[in-house]
Amino acid sequence: MNQQQLAKMNTYNIATEQIDQISDSFQVMMRRKQRTLKVKEFLKRLSTDPSLDRNEAPTATNSISEWLNKTEYPIRQEMVFDYSKKRFVPSENKPRIDLADLMTRLLHKQGIECTFEDMMNFVLGGGTIEEFMNVHAPQKN
Incomplete structure (x- = not known):
């Protein structure tokens, strides 16, 4: 060549x-x-999900901080190197929370061995959150 x-x-x-x-x-x-x-x-389907209508059945609501505590969600503070102090210090940025992971952890805490993806696919397939919870509820002996 x-x-x-x-x-x-x-x-x-x-x-x-x-x-x-x-x-x-x-x-x-x-x-x-x-x-x-x-x-x-x-999210659009959730907004029209009748099982989530708060007016029909009053339920206990939890704040996101209660969910984080209940699931023992690991909040990681990012560390950055501060050249003036010559050491790593916590970042000014707020830690990020992966809501899909948080929902999966909440499901697992309730004994439901499914993921957020499973729940999302169920709802997108035409189901409701209540139906999903009933179908996947742990069996009581």
């Missing part, structure tokens, strides 16, 4: 790699968009 053919092959290889990277990025972006649309549809 001559120099020109090698240079051309190298250019084609680089172009192929770039196309693959763009394709991978596009697929990630599409999965993220699909996930966003799925969550929006789930």
Whole structure:
């Protein structure tokens, strides 16, 4: 092979790699968009779920801090290096809470071995939260 053919092959290889990277990025972006649309549809269905109507049956409500405490959710404070103090210090940013993980933990605390994804798919399939809880409630002996 001559120099020109090698240079051309190298250019084609680089172009192929770039196309693959763009394709991978596009697929990630599409999965993220699909996930966003799925969550929006789930929240829309929750807003019309009759089993969540507070006017019909008064129930005890918990704040998110009570849920965090009940599930022993691990809140991690990010540490950053402070160059003036020459040591790591807690970040000014508030810790993030993964609500899907929190819901999964709440389900597990109630003896339901399902995930938030399972609950979301059930509701998106036409069920209600109450039906999901009844179907997956732990069996009492």
